[in-house]
Amino acid sequence: MCIINCVPKRVDHEERRRQIAEAVVRIAASRGLHAASMREVAAEAGVSLRLVQYYFHTKEELLKGVLAHLGRQITERVTRSVAAMGEPMTPRTFLYGALTALIPTDDQSRRIMLAYQAHYTLTLTEPELAAEGLTYANGLLDFVAGHIRQAQEAGEVAADEDPRQAAAITLALVTGLQSSVLAGQYDGRTATELLTSHLDRLMGGPGQQVI
Template sequence: MPKRVDHDLRRRQIGEALLRIASTRGLQAASMREVATEAGVSLRLVQYYFHTKQELLLGALAYLGEQLSARVEAHIRALGMPPTPRSLVYGTLTAILPTDAESRRLTRTYAAYYALVLAEPALAADHGATYPDLLERFLAGHLRTAQRSGQVDPDLDAPTTAAGLLALTNGLGSSVLGGQRDGDAALAILTYHLDRLFGGSPGGSAAGPAPEAS
């Protein structure tokens, strides 16, 4: 009998090959042929699953979002904190900071996509902001829960604050990759702002360095 092909697995294999190229060499020069070589498949097979480079970029971006989601979930579990709004916001944002090998890889890969969007704005128009938007809504939801329980200022604009926290975290990540500061310094800055936001509230302190997710 002919061997059955797992098409979803094959697509993921190709998409994740692109992500490896993005994290090490960037995306501007990443051709379909280079992706085929990285994935260990033929160029024709890459073109069978992804008809254009744009389709490949967007498909791989969805896999990157899944990887970041898995990183956040594992990191929050590793913290071992009670699931309060404060600990979930803290765990999510500190998972994104490039403080270990996995988070540095994810940050470099997202940075490669950001750099590509500057040259190809159409990429952002086609679902490029889907995951950041979901993340902002996730953070805003926990901030609203914290408002209802009196943990943060009831007059806080939760969506704007969530967007600001995510922008702060992304900016700190860029400063770590650029060598301006190390991961511990970035973590201290983020913790300072979260302590000011949740300062004196119930639900456990966000202070202290986060252990790496396994």
């Protein structure tokens, strides 16, 4: 007869999904996503293959889940960076906080960005994954363009600047700087300084109004 500890342990399904997704991130950051077979992911996560297949029925479903997981981690990183900018919060300070947060400057952000770029590289040869990645990329473009437009309305960006074009150029720079840091060409501090220099030129320099 069961007398003590008879109640079955409650499983936190979201935590299980995060555990498995983080295992994929570690594999992607160290060996690339091609190495992330369901069996390898199970071994890395310390769970059974059957459990991985319970939460993610196919490799495609697993990779889409990991991309969503990375998106949440990047969002959390951006949120912390923006909050650290302090008050008053302006379109300029928001953009600085958000965009500089996308540069890998520590082990955690390096792992996140490596895994994110590994996912992007995989979409070049596996088109069925491309739509999901483009959704995130286009969402980020809309996000940055919207805040550049707000900065423009506040007089922080030149009136003749095309916000969407400026956002596209800025994000292309961010992507290039991410790769340069991951490859060892620049360190995180130097890459952040280069991005800051670009943002200063776009917005006329710290504290300046653009006419």
